[in-house]
Structure formats: structure tokens, C-alpha cells
Amino acid sequence: MPRFAANLSMLFTEEDFLDRFQAAAEAGFTGVEYLFPYEVEATEIKRRLDAFGLTQVLFNLPAGDWGAGERGIACHPDRVEEFRAGVDTAIAYARVLGNTQVNCLAGIQPQGVSDDEARLTLVENLRFAAERLEAEGILLVAEPINTRDIPGFFLNRTEQALAIFDEVGSDNLKLQYDIYHMQIMEGDLAPTIERHLDRIAHVQIADTPGRHEPGTGEIHYPFLFAHLDRLGYAGWVGCEYKPLAGTREGLGWLDAARR
Numbered sequence: 001m002p003r004f005a006a007n008l009s010m011l012f013t014e015e016d017f018l019d020r021f022q023a024a025a026e027a028g029f030t031g032v033e034y035l036f037p038y039e040v041e042a043t044e045i046k047r048r049l050d051a052f053g054l055t056q057v058l059f060n061l062p063a064g065d066w067g068a069g070e071r072g073i074a075c076h077p078d079r080v081e082e083f084r085a086g087v088d089t090a091i092a093y094a095r096v097l098g099n100t101q102v103n104c105l106a107g108i109q110p111q112g113v114s115d116d117e118a119r120l121t122l123v124e125n126l127r128f129a130a131e132r133l134e135a136e137g138i139l140l141v142a143e144p145i146n147t148r149d150i151p152g153f154f155l156n157r158t159e160q161a162l163a164i165f166d167e168v169g170s171d172n173l174k175l176q177y178d179i180y181h182m183q184i185m186e187g188d189l190a191p192t193i194e195r196h197l198d199r200i201a202h203v204q205i206a207d208t209p210g211r212h213e214p215g216t217g218e219i220h221y222p223f224l225f226a227h228l229d230r231l232g233y234a235g236w237v238g239c240e241y242k243p244l245a246g247t248r249e250g251l252g253w254l255d256a257a258r259r
Contacts, residue, residue, distance in 0.1 A: 022048070031236055118154050
């Protein structure tokens with residue numbers, strides 16, 4: 001059975017953020033992830049992790065003004081210094097939290113910026129981040145995201161991402177494979193995972209349509225969980241979905257996966 005991490009930006013939102021760690025542990029999760037930790041002191045989060053025996057699995061590099069609709073700045077040519085400062089901020093948090101991987105959101109391609117310029121900026125930023133993080137023992141991951149939920153998102157397909165990773169040329173850069181996003185963009189989930197398993201460091205899940213828990217949509221998750229086991233996938237599976245009728249009420253899929 002895969003190791004499941006609760007995404008605390010989407011699960012247990014009935015609770016305040018710092019109370020979600022206890023809720024996740026009580027539900028049987030052993031790892032947690034979330035979008036960003038930066039509005040909370042790292043030591044406060046660390047206390048919750050230690051108190052409830054949780055592994056800090058993943059968070060994102062700073063991604064611009066999230067409230068204003070920004071979804072990453074790694075492909076923005078005019079934000080390179082901000083991006084690099086964000087890498088240092090993420091490292092500072094990871095040191096405290098014991099986090100060994102962080103995700104880079106490529107961002108929405110800015111108006112007036114060509115595909116080539118956005119790609120070059122992303123490649124250079126990924127190369128910088130991969131090198132800085134490697135020196136700290138932290139893996140960099142990056143994920144393609146569907147352009148239905150985030151129109152204009154620059155990194156949006158598996159092969160595109162891996163081609164860019166090849167250009168970066170770092171062993172410290174791997175794929176975060178979000179099954180929900182890739183079902184929307186390209187499908188063919190099981191063969192894609194198998195073909196690129198050695199380059200996938202983190203998997204995330206939600207069903208489609210709706211981005212709710214497994215079992216509410218078209219994706220056959222029991223097959224995919226067994227497929228990950230057959231392939232020997234050793235990473236975490238982040239549960240990054242919007243509960244249809246409450247987090248605890250929607251955890252039947254997890255109970256079934258554990259049996």
C-alpha cells in the first residue's frame with residue numbers, strides 16, 4: 001500500500017491550520033503536505049509534527065501573490081531575483097521541519113512573454129534551485145498542472161516537463177506527478193507512471209471531475225494504487241483533493257486502500 005500524506009491546504013479545513021496536524025494523525029495519516037508554510041513560524045509547525053509523529057513530506061517554493069491569482073513565478077523573466085530569494089526562504093523552513101523535498105510551481109505564462117523566453121527563464125530558475133537545494137540535501141520537484149483549472153499555466157504535460165528537466169541537467173530535479181491534473185491533460189495514467197517511474201519522486205491524487213476524493217469520479221484508484229505497489233514506487237502519495245462532504249466523512253476510500 002502506498003504511503004499517504006494528508007494535504008492540509010485541502011483536508012481538515014474544518015479546523016484551523018495548526019489543528020489539522022492532530023486531525024490528520026487521528027485519521028491515520030503519517031505524513032503531511034500543504035501549499036505553503038510561510039505565514040506560520042516554522043517552530044510552531046515543527047512542534048505539531050513532533051507531537052503527533054508526522055513526517056513533513058512536501059511544500060511549495062514561494063509562488064508570488066497567491067491571493068491575487070499568481071500560481072508561481074518560475075517562468076517570469078522579471079521575477080528572477082524574487083524567485084531566488086524564495087529558494088532561500090524555503091530552505092530555512094525545510095531545515096526546521098526536516099523536509100527533504102520542495103515543489104516548484106512554474107507559474108502562468110505572463111502576457112507579452114514568448115514561449116521561448118518563459119522556457120529559458122524556467123530552465124535557469126530550476127537549475128539554480130536544484131543546485132541550491134542539493135547542497136542542503138533537499139530534492140526539487142516540479143509538476144505539470146492542467147490548464148482548465150489554471151489557464152495559461154506554463155508547465156502542463158508530462159513529456160514537456162521531462163524535456164525541460166533534461167535541459168536543466170540536474171539529478172536533483174524530479175517529477176511531481178499529479179494524477180488529477182494529468183488525467184485532464186493527457187490520460188494514459190498507468191503506462192505514463194510506469195514509463196517514467198525513475199523520474200517520479202512524488203505523486204498526488206484527486207478524482208475527476210470535481211477534484212474530490214478517490215471514488216467520486218472516473219479514475220479507478222484501486223487499480224492505480226495496486227499499480228504503484230507492483231512497480232515498487234517508494235515515494236509518498238499526497239492527498240490533494242477537495243472533500244465532497246467533509247474530510248472525515250470522505251475517508252472511506254483510505255480505509256479500503258489499507259485493507
